[in-house]
Amino acid sequence: MEEKMRITIIEPEDGEEDEIMIRCRHLDKRLLKLIYAIKAGEEKITVLHDGNYFQVAPEEIYYFEAVDNKVFLYLEKEVYETKRKLYELEQIFQGTDFFRASKSCIVNLAKVKSLSPAFNGRFEAFMRNGERVMISRQYVSALKEKLGL
């Protein structure tokens, strides 16, 4: 049974930095998820598009895919390239909604509409933008664990 958490927002004094402080007896799963979400939310991904660099918030990303040593991130309709490696992204978004779906893909679970079995113990993720992403057999256990199965 998780205890109810009180949320207090204190306005900092002039000249003080914004700060998030967590007062708790122990870090449970719910708190860890919250901390990871805050950290990941701050971590915007720099992308390259038409020779220009700009930043994308993680909650806009549907999935990352590595193709021919390049990493692309897929939003609802747009596709951008990022200079980050897939393993770096996996580390950055560890403990968040993102999960490794295959050797070449990291998927945002918040953007998955449903899951369906594919042949040989693989699963297919139907994304909210209509795309489909294959989940390799070897990553299915980690996904089940993430979903609490």
Add this chain to the structure above:
Amino acid sequence: MRRCISLKKLRDMLFIFGCVTTCVLFATALYITIFWPQAVLGVEILWQILSVSFLCSVVNVFFLEREAGRRGMLIFHILRYVLTNAIVLVCGFLFEWFYVDNLPMVLAMVLSIAVVYVIVSVAAWKHEKQQAALMNERLAAYQRDGQ
């Protein structure tokens, strides 16, 4: 993590082995009733069934571990089926389950393999469907809690 993967592999293999052995037992019972109704069988038939089931399970688990695109998976499926046929036919020949010059016997063997293969594949598919339904339930809860 590595240990978890090995345990999962073992669990998959036991699942396939259980399905294959059950189906092979039914197919053998049917086959013996049709082609060898007067036969008096020794205990070795049980070991033969278990050996064939084990070999088929090993081959199937080996192919389950492979990753490929849609076309590659189709090729793996065909290879899996051909290898399963080869194992059962070679073992059947060595264990003298049939005569190679008796066409109905050989055809019955091939048909039995096809039926067992389809039943095991359907069982595995149903099992995965159940898993997917459970995962979708949890996914909905995960997304609801996260918002």
